[in-house]
Structure formats: structure tokens, C-alpha cells
Amino acid sequence: MKRDLFLLLVSTLFILMLVYFYEQKEQFLNKKLQLNENTYIEYPYFHRKEIDQYIYQYLNSYLGEDNRSLFIDYDYNYLEDEKLVRLLFYIYEENDVIVKESVKEFVLDLEKDKVVKVFMVKPTIKMYDNFYQRLIQMNKPMIALTFDDGPNYNTNKVLDILEKYQVKATFFLLGCNIVHHEDIIQRMSNLNMEIGNHMYSHKLLTKLKNEEIKKEIKIVDDAVFSIIGRYPTLIRPSYGTYNKRIQNVLDRPIIIWNIDTLDWKYHSSKNIYKRVMKDVSDGDIILMHDIYRATANGLDLIIPKLLDEGYQFVTVSELLYYKDIEIKQGRVYSDAKK
Numbered sequence: 001m002k003r004d005l006f007l008l009l010v011s012t013l014f015i016l017m018l019v020y021f022y023e024q025k026e027q028f029l030n031k032k033l034q035l036n037e038n039t040y041i042e043y044p045y046f047h048r049k050e051i052d053q054y055i056y057q058y059l060n061s062y063l064g065e066d067n068r069s070l071f072i073d074y075d076y077n078y079l080e081d082e083k084l085v086r087l088l089f090y091i092y093e094e095n096d097v098i099v100k101e102s103v104k105e106f107v108l109d110l111e112k113d114k115v116v117k118v119f120m121v122k123p124t125i126k127m128y129d130n131f132y133q134r135l136i137q138m139n140k141p142m143i144a145l146t147f148d149d150g151p152n153y154n155t156n157k158v159l160d161i162l163e164k165y166q167v168k169a170t171f172f173l174l175g176c177n178i179v180h181h182e183d184i185i186q187r188m189s190n191l192n193m194e195i196g197n198h199m200y201s202h203k204l205l206t207k208l209k210n211e212e213i214k215k216e217i218k219i220v221d222d223a224v225f226s227i228i229g230r231y232p233t234l235i236r237p238s239y240g241t242y243n244k245r246i247q248n249v250l251d252r253p254i255i256i257w258n259i260d261t262l263d264w265k266y267h268s269s270k271n272i273y274k275r276v277m278k279d280v281s282d283g284d285i286i287l288m289h290d291i292y293r294a295t296a297n298g299l300d301l302i303i304p305k306l307l308d309e310g311y312q313f314v315t316v317s318e319l320l321y322y323k324d325i326e327i328k329q330g331r332v333y334s335d336a337k338k
């Protein structure tokens with residue numbers, strides 16, 4: 001009986017050792033490299049001097065570059081002949097708007113201790129929205145819908161339509177409409193809409209002193225912050241009016257538009273639809289007002305039609321980012337065309 005138990009123990013140990021050595025052969029060490037205070041990256045350690053040094057230097061090239069938050073992951077597999085290893089590094093670079101994803105491929109010859117091939121896998125960069133992780137296709141047209149003067153009760157109708165088609169837009173809030181509509185602003189934020197500042201009282205800025213303009217902005221900033229914990233990212237001056245003085249006072253990018261739907265004038269969904277379809281093209285910033293029902297109804301015609309034609313609906317900040325347009329304080333943007 002004792003002997004049987006001994007045999008069982010020995011054979012179990014033997015199997016465990018076999019499994020252990022088999023695993024050892026297949027797997028390489030996982031090492032950690034500290035990029036900065038918060039970022040570590042893991043990488044495989046092959047016990048091949050030149051290869052390991054090469055990978056270490058490659059990853060070190062990401063050191064010392066601030067202003068980007070990095071996540072690097074990897075995957076490696078033997079190629080068919082078992083002598084070569086294909087190693088893929090997946091690199092995610094984040095800013096506060098989007099995530100860029102790129103892939104770098106290495107082919108390693110373990111016998112010769114050499115990196116035999118290095119290239120970026122195509123497509124080199126994918127861009128995902130931070131929140132929905134939706135894929136933005138750079139070869140397809142994109143536009144930004146913008147809504148001014150809200151919120152009011154109708155804003156929920158506009159949000160319903162945007163939610164129905166899963167598209168994003170930018171809302172330039174009018175400060176005097178914020179009180180009693182905090183829940184709508186919270187909903188905008190939950191749906192990942194971009195929120196901009198349309199000043200407090202819709203006065204003509206050319207008639208206001210610098211200090212008065214600053215006050216108009218600050219009231220809206222503070223109100224928005226108290227609801228969603230973030231400040232508006234962009235400014236749209238009332239009536240889209242600006243001059244050199246106003247540009248110096250406004251501390252964010254100034255967003256106007258290149259297509260005006262005139263929804264405030266005609267209150268006709270068909271008219272709004274026609275105006276957009278007549279002129280729409282890649283890089284447009286479209287002006288609408290979320291406070292009218294005709295605008296919501298017009299959207300229900302415009303969005304499916306443009307989605308059908310391959311358009312992507314992005315926020316203004318996304319549009320400028322994807323179109324590689326530098327975003328600057330006090331600069332005026334009416335579209336994202338070069």
C-alpha cells in the first residue's frame with residue numbers, strides 16, 4: 001500500500017515536471033519596463049542577446065515623450081518552420097479625444113539571434129472614439145452637426161434622434177437656458193455629445209467690454225461644470241460675431257459654421273433637409289438649433305440619408321482632430337477643409 005502511494009507520488013511529480021519543461025520551451029519571460037510614473041509596459045524576454053536588446057531599445061524610444069498616454073500590448077507566435085517568431089506590438093496613444101492604434105511587427109530569428117523584419121502593419125493607424133470605441137474611417141467623409149441656443153424641452157427630441165442613429169454632435173449651450181434643464185445637459189454628457197459655450201445672454205459681443213465678455217463665458221463654464229464636472233471645450237460667440245479684440249478675449253477655439261440650415265427662420269424640416277443635402281461635403285460644420293421641433297424632424301431625414309451615403313457624424317473637436325487641423329485659442333474655425 002505504501003509502495004503504491006510512493007509510485008503515485010513519483011509519477012505525478014514526473015508529469016508535473018514534464019508539463020513545466022514543456023511550458024518553459026513554449027513561453028518566454030514577461031518583463032516590465034516603466035515608461036513614466038503611471039505607465040508600465042510588458043514585453044517578452046527571449047533570452048537572445050541581440051533580439052532582447054533590440055526590443056528593449058525599441059520600447060525605450062517611447063520614453064521621454066510626454067503629453068501622451070500610452071498602452072502597449074503584444075502577441076507573439078512561432079511561424080510555420082518553428083525557427084521564426086512573429087512578434088506584434090499593439091500601441092495605443094491617447095489624448096483626451098481619441099485613441100490612435102498602430103501595430104508594429106517584428107520577425108525574429110531565434111537561432112541566429114537576429115531581428116529579420118520590422119514593419120508597421122497596414123493600416124498603420126486606426127482611430128477610435130474614446131467612449132464608444134467606434135472605428136472612424138479616414139477615407140470616408142465626416143461632418144459635425146452643431147446645435148445652438150438650447151437647451152429647452154425640444155432638446156430631448158433632438159437627443160432622441162441622435163441616440164436612435166447612434167451619432168454624435170456638439171451643443172453650444174446658452175447660459176440663460178441652463179437653469180431647470182440640468183437633466184438634459186446630463187443626458188448630453190451621458191450620450192458623449194460635445195458641449196460648447198454659447199455665452200450667457202446672447203448679446204452681440206462687439207457691444208460688450210472685455211470684462212463683460214469674460215463674465216458671459218464664466219457663468220456658463222461654471223454652470224456646466226457644476227452639472228457634468230467638465231468645462232465646455234469650445235466657444236461659439238452669439239450670432240457668430242467676432243473681431244480681433246474678441247478673438248483675444250476668448251480663451252478657447254472659436255467655432256462658427258459653413259452651412260447654415262436657417263432652421264430658426266423657416267421652421268420647416270423639409271427645408272432644413274434640402275439645405276443640408278444641397279451643399280453638404282466632407283469637413284462641414286453645420287449650424288442648427290436644438291430648440292425647434294422642425295430641426296429634430298429634419299434630423300430624422302438628414303441623418304439616415306447621409307449615413308447611407310457613407311458620412312460619419314463626429315463632434316467638432318473630433319472633426320478638427322481627424323482632419324489634422326491644429327486647434328488654437330482664439331482661432332476661428334468654420335469648417336475642417338484645407
Ligand code: ZN
Pocket residue numbers: 148149198202238239
Ligand atoms: Zn445663438
